[in-house]
Amino acid sequence: MSRNTQHLMLFCTAVVLFVTACLYGQRNIRILNDALNDRVKTNAAMEGRVHTTLHTSGLVGYTGAEVLHTVRQMTGTRVRVEVDGHEYVIDPLEHRSVVIPVELDGKYRSEYNRSESGELLKLSFWKEVESQ
The missing domain is CATH 1.10.287 (Helix Hairpins)
Known part of the structure; x- marks a missing residue:
């Protein structure tokens, strides 16, 4: 052949x-x-x-360390991350020393803002005030 x-x-x-x-x-x-x-x-x-x-047993809470990690990991995505009403976009490769005012041991609650199709648009973290 x-x-x-x-x-x-x-x-x-x-x-x-x-x-x-x-x-x-x-x-x-x-x-x-x-x-x-x-x-x-x-x-x-x-x-x-x-x-x-x-x-569910209640609202899911996050520590400040988890919030800080989330802010740094969401950079570069289309999702906006807000902590206590202030939006943060941090590129960890360019701005390594940028400080986000987060209490590492504090408790934070989250709010998820989604589009009509269910896509996550904004992730907001709010510090929970401890009552004494």
Whole structure:
């Protein structure tokens, strides 16, 4: 068999495998979409009879060290981070000595501001005042 014939056979095999993979992926997407639509219809037909049983024990609190770490890690993302009403954007590679006024042992509560699609837009931390 000539070299050109071998290359043609390999190319045809690759094309057939690629088309088969595309069709298989399209079929899987259709199946998942149908299952999701069926689940939405089923939940809509429940007419409020679905109740959640998972309850949290309260608000999740963060320490000042966790807040500081979060502010530094969120830099470079599109998420804005706010601590006690002041927004911070710090590049740890350029500004290593920038100080964020956070009490490392303090307790902070968080607020998540999301878009209509559920994307996180802003993360706010507020210091909890200890009552005496």
